[in-house]
Amino acid sequence: MLKRTVLGRADGTAQSWGHTSIAEMHFDLITQESHCFSCGSVKSRELIVTGEDQKTTTYDLPKDDFFLSIAPYIEHTHPCATHSLTGCQGELADEEFSVTIDDSEGNTVMDTTLMKSQSNGFIDLWLPRDQTYRVTVEHEGRQSEAELSTFESDDTCVTTMQLS
Template sequence: MKKGILVASGLVVAALGTYLIAGNIQKEGAEKHETTDIKKLVHDISAGKATAQSASINSSQLIVTGDDTQTINYDLPDNEFFVSIAPYVEQTHPCATHSLTGCQGEIKNGAFNVTVHDSEGNVIMENAAMKSQSNGFIDLWLPRDKTYRISVNHEGKTAETEFSTYEKNDTCITTMQLS
């Protein structure tokens, strides 16, 4: 009788452990899926593949107002910061919080080489070939809570600036004049 109770108890413990481990794996996968969906949504709105009445992105949330005027706030990843950069030659606009549906940069669908280093000298990207979107912006997702130096080259002209990815920092950089 004691042996039967021990075997039954062992099976219950094994089943409970399997259930808890499987549930944790599913939860971790769901969190990763949500992050991927947010990045895709940001990209699709910026590229005009998804429509919204308005969409803006601050240091912690993507705020989307649909065509039905319902506003939905999406939390951004805890470890990544979104910043959108619009290098320009002649025209720019003042901006702090990037509007995915409103901000327009001067150089649409332009070819750029982008270099980003953090304040400790680590190379985040080196001379990466990138193309601005149809809104004239280059979107980047970078690790949070750091200061970066970025250099952008387009048709022989270069612009450089420093920016940070701390809570409450700007998500829109429109001050990089190419010369």
């Protein structure tokens, strides 16, 4: 089982979820095995990496948490379902966003947290599995809302949140 980072909420209480770059999350594990990966993808239950030697290794993701990578955009996006660690590139790299997430019962899961997209333009999140969420992303006066879920058959790559 792989590790994940769990972050606290703004009010100082502990969270049962967290967010981190999946590449950072697995960096220690990958380097401990003394190889670098040349490509990788994240499915709902597993991380699949291919080393420079073309050997593919599969790692189980946490059973209670779902990895979701969101690339908000203004003009340019790409169709995607399974997040590629080395192939997916979002339009808004290294930008700050306000992210709010509510569950299907209206409870706030993440309350307007300021997050920075990675160099690939994606915001990586860990959310509890088997739930539906209302995700709101804001950036420089533009906003996008989407209903996203974390069930077994759901996508790990979201490239449909156009900011307007």
